[in-house]
Amino acid sequence: MCAHALLCTSRRGLYRGKLYLEQRRNGGGAARTTAEAAGTGQAEPQRKILDWGEDGKPIYEDGGAEEDAVAAVAATGADDAGRDTAALGGAGPESFGGHTDSMPNGHVSVGTDISFPSASHVYGIPEHATDLALKNTDGSDGGYSEPYRLYNLDVFEYELDNPMALYGSIPVMVASAAGGATAGVFWNNPTETFVDVTNAAAGKASRWMSESGLFDLWVLPGPTAHSVFKQYALITGTQALPPKFALAYHQCRWNYKDEGDVNQVDQQFEAHDFPYDVIWLDIEHTDGKRYFTWDKPLFPDPVRMQEQLAQRGHKMVTIVDPHIKRDSNYHVHAEAASKGLYIKNPDGSDFDGWCWPGSSSYLDFTAEHVREWWADQFALDKYVGSTLNLFTWNDMNEPSVFNGPEVSMQKDKLSLSGVEHREWHNLYGFYQQMATARGHVKRSGDVARPFVLSRAFAAGSQRVGAIWTGDNAAEWSHLEASVPMLLTINLAGLHFAGADVGGFFGNPDAELMTRWYQAGAYQPFFRAHAHIDAKRREPWLFGEETTQRLRTAVRERYALLPFWYTVFYKSHTEGQPVMRPLWVEFPGDASLLTEQRSWMVGSDLLVAPVMKQGATQVDVVFPGGSSVTWYDVRSFEAVSGGSRASVSAPIDVVPVYQRSGSIIPRQERPRRSSALMASDPFTLTAAIGADGAASGTLFVDDDLTFAYANGAFRHMAFSLQVDGAANGLMQSKHVSGDVAFAPDNVVERIVVLGFPAAPKAVTVTAADGGATNVDFEYDAQSKVLTVRKPQLAISGDWTLTFTG
Amino acid sequence: MATTDSGMSAVVLSPEAGAAPLSLHVRCMASGAVQLRMEESSMAPRWESPDIVTKETLEPATGVGMLSGADASVAEHLHTTADASVMAFTNAAGQQVQVVINPSPLSIKVFVEAQEMVAINTL
Numbered sequence: 059m060c061a062h063a064l065l066c067t068s069r070r071g072l073y074r075g076k077l078y079l080e081q082r083r084n085g086g087g088a089a090r091t092t093a094e095a096a097g098t099g100q101a102e103p104q105r106k107i108l109d110w111g112e113d114g115k116p117i118y119e120d121g122g123a124e125e126d127a128v129a130a131v132a133a134t135g136a137d138d139a140g141r142d143t144a145a146l147g148g149a150g151p152e153s154f155g156g157h158t159d160s161m162p163n164g165h166v167s168v169g170t171d172i173s174f175p176s177a178s179h180v181y182g183i184p185e186h187a188t189d190l191a192l193k194n195t196d197g198s199d200g201g202y203s204e205p206y207r208l209y210n211l212d213v214f215e216y217e218l219d220n221p222m223a224l225y226g227s228i229p230v231m232v233a234s235a236a237g238g239a240t241a242g243v244f245w246n247n248p249t250e251t252f253v254d255v256t257n258a259a260a261g262k263a264s265r266w267m268s269e270s271g272l273f274d275l276w277v278l279p280g281p282t283a284h285s286v287f288k289q290y291a292l293i294t295g296t297q298a299l300p301p302k303f304a305l306a307y308h309q310c311r312w313n314y315k316d317e318g319d320v321n322q323v324d325q326q327f328e329a330h331d332f333p334y335d336v337i338w339l340d341i342e343h344t345d346g347k348r349y350f351t352w353d354k355p356l357f358p359d360p361v362r363m364q365e366q367l368a369q370r371g372h373k374m375v376t377i378v379d380p381h382i383k384r385d386s387n388y389h390v391h392a393e394a395a396s397k398g399l400y401i402k403n404p405d406g407s408d409f410d411g412w413c414w415p416g417s418s419s420y421l422d423f424t425a426e427h428v429r430e431w432w433a434d435q436f437a438l439d440k441y442v443g444s445t446l447n448l449f450t451w452n453d454m455n456e457p458s459v460f461n462g463p464e465v466s467m468q469k470d471k472l473s474l475s476g477v478e479h480r481e482w483h484n485l486y487g488f489y490q491q492m493a494t495a496r497g498h499v500k501r502s503g504d505v506a507r508p509f510v511l512s513r514a515f516a517a518g519s520q521r522v523g524a525i526w527t528g529d530n531a532a533e534w535s536h537l538e539a540s541v542p543m544l545l546t547i548n549l550a551g552l553h554f555a556g557a558d559v560g561g562f563f564g565n566p567d568a569e570l571m572t573r574w575y576q577a578g579a580y581q582p583f584f585r586a587h588a589h590i591d592a593k594r595r596e597p598w599l600f601g602e603e604t605t606q607r608l609r610t611a612v613r614e615r616y617a618l619l620p621f622w623y624t625v626f627y628k629s630h631t632e633g634q635p636v637m638r639p640l641w642v643e644f645p646g647d648a649s650l651l652t653e654q655r656s657w658m659v660g661s662d663l664l665v666a667p668v669m670k671q672g673a674t675q676v677d678v679v680f681p682g683g684s685s686v687t688w689y690d691v692r693s694f695e696a697v698s699g700g701s702r703a704s705v706s707a708p709i710d711v712v713p714v715y716q717r718s719g720s721i722i723p724r725q726e727r728p729r730r731s732s733a734l735m736a737s738d739p740f741t742l743t744a745a746i747g748a749d750g751a752a753s754g755t756l757f758v759d760d761d762l763t764f765a766y767a768n769g770a771f772r773h774m775a776f777s778l779q780v781d782g783a784a785n786g787l788m789q790s791k792h793v794s795g796d797v798a799f800a801p802d803n804v805v806e807r808i809v810v811l812g813f814p815a816a817p818k819a820v821t822v823t824a825a826d827g828g829a830t831n832v833d834f835e836y837d838a839q840s841k842v843l844t845v846r847k848p849q850l851a852i853s854g855d856w857t858l859t860f861t862g
Numbered sequence: 863m864a865t866t867d868s869g870m871s872a873v874v875l876s877p878e879a880g881a882a883p884l885s886l887h888v889r890c891m892a893s894g895a896v897q898l899r900m901e902e903s904s905m906a907p908r909w910e911s912p913d914i915v916t917k918e919t920l921e922p923a924t925g926v927g928m929l930s931g932a933d934a935s936v937a938e939h940l941h942t943t944a945d946a947s948v949m950a951f952t953n954a955a956g957q958q959v960q961v962v963i964n965p966s967p968l969s970i971k972v973f974v975e976a977q978e979m980v981a982i983n984t985l
Contacts, residue, residue: 171982172983173980176977273899274899276895277979277982278894279894279959280894280974281979289891289894
């Protein structure tokens with residue numbers, strides 16, 4: 059439901075076909091009313107409110123039935139959407155859901171029509187739980203009857219297949235034509251925005267209407283998808299290169315209740331030989347939801363706890379939300395209040411809203427000096443109990459205000475520079491994440507890369523960390539929805555994204571858990587998470603068979619960490635998505651433009667997981683035409699491109715295929731954390747293309763710091779060329795990075811898929827010119843050549859010669 | 863980088879009745895991207911001081927991203943009169959990009975290699 063339905067409708071009708079700027083008006087003497095119940099904590103004067111829920115409903119002292127604040131004011135003369143109709147079209151206050159927006163500047167909206175004359179489909183404008191190819195919003199072609207809304211909100215139990223606003227907003231649209239031509243636009247506006255999508259006489263049309271802000275439109279004319287991504291990345295930045303552990307598996311729930319619980323979970327991972335890198339603590343670890351503190355009885359020695367985890371390479375994340383408990387004995391609040399760092403009411407007092415700790419104030423992260431102050435809170439001597447092994451989760455940063463309009467902040471609250479919240483609402487979470495990331499960097503003396511997960515996001519968020527899709531549910535439909543949501547977020551430049559594996563609300567059974575781990579293992583951010591009311595669901599709690607399946611899925615993730623890390627390096631340096639729709643890699647194939655059940659990791663892995671209950675077959679699209687062959691990564695069975703097939707996928711199997719012409723690096727020794735893999739050998743799997751060639755790259759550095767920015771890395775390029783008589787060369791060349799950085803990992807195995815015939819010999823030539831024959835094995839039926847123990851330096855130049 | 867400028871006469875944009883004239887700032891980037899930004903020339907900016915969006919949302923040229931060579935502006939023009947104009951430039955990939963602005967009714971079209979990619983349709 060569009061909360062501002064009347065606004066949408068009226069403006070769409072009035073301003074059709076126009077570039078539209080509604081000018082600032084005098085407020086007509088409209089006083090900045092203080093009538094909002096939110097500020098006083100009273101929705102009904104005769105009943106005392108004790109608390110507010112995350113769903114925005116008051117909890118009364120008398121224990122009476124909860125009553126939605128919107129309903130409470132429905133009888134006040136507002137329209138069906140809760141909006142004061144008298145104010146529409148003119149200056150002056152508006153009422154909505156029991157709240158009044160004083161609107162001292164009147165309506166100041168801005169909008170335009172944008173069309174893509176050659177396009178058949180448009181994509182992007184996350185975050186919505188909807189299809190990858192955006193549905194029309196005029197009701198045509200089975201579409202919606204409301205526009206997509208971009209307004210960061212803490213949405214309780216969000217609905218699928220809906221254009222409603224969710225936690226993040228990136229006003230980027232990408233349009234693609236059946237022939238492959240691709241273009242995009244970036245509407246650089248962080249205010250509440252509605253976007254309509256319709257068919258045009260030629261191509262697709264869109265209408266953009268923002269509540270305020272300037273007209274600042276970036277046209278990204280492509281003409282290819284990859285060029286659109288680069289054009290956008292050059293404007294707003296590329297994905298920050300994560301520390302490698304952040305690409306591994308994360309274990310989270312609301313909440314691991316104390317140090318004993320953390321220790322027990324950690325030991326169970328060890329006992330079950332199950333890899334994980336990070337264990338997370340939700341809000342209950344704090345002293346009364348005072349962030350940067352610990353519940354001392356439950357977490358008496360957090361430094362020791364983190365150091366114990368670190369012994370096996372594990373990290374910890376704690377949650378640090380933006381709302382600050384208004385408690386004068388809480389040092390963070392006392393200092394923030396005394397320094398005047400909080401968002402203000404129109405009368406100049408500190409804004410006071412309701413969130414987890416109760417009465418709370420909200421830092422003005424739009425101010426640079428506030429961000430620096432926040433960053434300083436992460437100093438090890440300020441955040442008592444923290445270590446360099448502790449990272450951060452910024453939740454509730456839309457911002458969530460339980461007693462605010464739509465569970466967020468009133469739009470007429472003011473930044474420290476006097477700018478209304480309406481003008482920067484969608485940037486709030488981005489700025490908090492930016493400040494937190496800055497804190498991680500500062501605390502390490504500008505050495506270590508940060509890791510910060512945020513729920514809210516905006517254009518540019520990719521520069522400061524990861525995001526996830528918020529509070530999903532343990533339902534098959536949510537597993538399925540995670541794919542188009544993550545693909546859409548990736549198309550909009552934010553590549554480090556994931557969905558809660560297992561689903562946040564509810565209790566997944568063993569089958570759903572298995573299928574979700576299998577899908578999540580091939581999505582950029584891989585974290586299991588659960589609501590506090592959900593049953594415990596650590597991976598060993600579903601029986602041994604399921605534990606084995608989950609372990610297999612997670613081990614597949616770990617084996618591919620060198621590949622993931624390299625794909626993220628390309629994301630960081632070239633702006634190309636990590637998780638890609640098939641149409642991006644195979645432009646010109648119109649049948650792929652709506653495909654959202656499978657995806658590419660980088661350019662070389664095709665993933666088609668089971669996402670239907672009870673299914674043991676998956677219909678897989680194998681793109682690329684007859685010149686492309688797809689190799690099952692487990693059986694090495696070859697499938698021709700340009701085909702569709704029903705693939706067997708029993709509960710143990712997630713269908714994943716390597717594209718011919720590629721070389722993919724792996725580290726295949728099972729370990730308990732990514733840190734323990736640092737010295738492990740590599741396997742290179744080359745899949746020969748139709749032209750007899752294959753290529754790939756590998757990025758290696760110290761996995762943790764900014765040293766790579768000063769050259770302390772190796773970017774290796776691998777190439778292979780083989781003729782039909784089994785003669786050929788495979789080469790490794792150092793293409794960039796400091797030669798002084800030389801990790802001593804070796805290549806212990808090279809697997810070549812599609813090798814035409816058994817070679818007579820395989821010879822290694824090292825950089826010093828020495829040549830040595832190495833062992834190999836050839837399977838004539840599968841055409842797989844395995845070169846064993848060539849013991850080549852992963853960071854060195856070398857040549858492998860195949861003699862047919 | 864070939865950049866041509868056909869006249870660079872300007873466009874007066876007519877906003878809603880009673881409002882002040884706006885000017886259109888067009889910036890063509892080496893990547894091929896084109897920025898179209900309205901500037902409210904005779905009225906107080908709504909929230910540009912400080913400019914929260916352009917200050918932090920956009921990647922500064924010297925930022926942390928490692929894309930080789932930050933995008934560079936290859937042509938910039940401020941349109942303030944009512945004549946049509948065409949800006950053409952060659953992007954970093956060697957493709958011809960054209961920005962065609964027609965003032966009445968206002969429309970802006972962006973072409974790559976003569977193919978119309980994006981149209982902004984206005985009054």
